[in-house]
Amino acid sequence: AQKVTQAQTEISVVEKEDVTLDCVYETRDTTYYLFWYKQPPSGELVFLIRRNSFDEQNEISGRYSWNFQKSTSSFNFTITASQVVDSAVYFCALSEIPQGGSEKLVFGKGTKLTVNP
Amino acid sequence: DVKVTQSSRYLVKRTGEKVFLECVQDMDHENMFWYRQDPGLGLRLIYFSYDVKMKEKGDIPEGYSVSREKKERFSLILESASTNQTSMYLCASSLGLPASTDTQYFGPGTRLTVL
Numbered sequence: 001a002q003k004v005t006q007a008q009t010e011i012s013v014v015e016k017e018d019v020t021l022d023c024v025y026e027t028r029d030t031t032y033y034l035f036w037y038k039q040p041p042s043g044e045l046v047f048l049i050r051r052n053s054f055d056e057q058n059e060i061s062g063r064y065s066w067n068f069q070k071s072t073s074s075f076n077f078t079i080t081a082s083q084v085v086d087s088a089v090y091f092c093a094l095s096e097i098p099q100g101g102s103e104k105l106v107f108g109k110g111t112k113l114t115v116n117p
Numbered sequence: 118d119v120k121v122t123q124s125s126r127y128l129v130k131r132t133g134e135k136v137f138l139e140c141v142q143d144m145d146h147e148n149m150f151w152y153r154q155d156p157g158l159g160l161r162l163i164y165f166s167y168d169v170k171m172k173e174k175g176d177i178p179e180g181y182s183v184s185r186e187k188k189e190r191f192s193l194i195l196e197s198a199s200t201n202q203t204s205m206y207l208c209a210s211s212l213g214l215p216a217s218t219d220t221q222y223f224g225p226g227t228r229l230t231v232l
Contacts, residue, residue, distance in 0.1 A: 033218040035220070035221075042225070043126075043205065043225055043226040043228070044223055044224065045209075045223035046223075047220050047221075047223075050220050091159070091160070095218040096218075104162060104165070104175070105221060109157070109158070109159040110159055
């Protein structure tokens with residue numbers, strides 16, 4: 001069965017600090033997809049990144065970067081020089097290739113990040 | 118830009134009422150999903166649909182039903198609302214690529230309170 005663990009329930013940092021959000025997953029498939037979503041206080045989940053299991057290159061998008069390591073089944077998310085607007089709950093999610101019908105996302109329980117001024 | 122809209126941001130209903138939550142997407146996506154989100158439990162899939170008039174149960178379908186009469190609209194129905202259905206409800210849609218997993222895009226959510 002698929003499983004996603006975000007061990008950090010809450011993290012609090014001061015603005016301009018770097019912060020890493022951990023995500024560890026379990027799957028028996030060799031082909032799968034990993035996602036990160038951001039949920040600000042307004043409630044809407046905002047898509048950040050989608051990565052398939054064959055692409056282990058790290059990705060950088062502005063202040064955001066992702067480190068995918070199949071050897072440790074981890075897909076960690078780093079925010080560099082954090083800002084107050086980064087305060088949100090961040091979810092990691094996993095999906096395997098669907099055998100029939102639609103894909104199914106399994107979410108971690110989320111990490112609440114608070115960035116203090 | 119993908120846009121997923123939900124009929125209400127906040128809803129208050131009484132126990133036993135029939136409740137309809139509506140979701141509309143404007144990107145011609147094949148797949149649509151309903152989740153509920155509760156503190157400490159994360160997001161859990163209630164139902165999903167990969168085609169008009171098609172539906173499949175998710176992890177927690179009990180007490181819910183769905184309807185998808187048109188491609189762009191996916192309704193979640195609480196036949197007889199109960200207090201344990203007080204929650205945040207999130208709708209999502211995805212393109213529906215074959216043999217792949219496309220990105221799910223979410224609506225703003227409906228916070229339902231059942232009194």
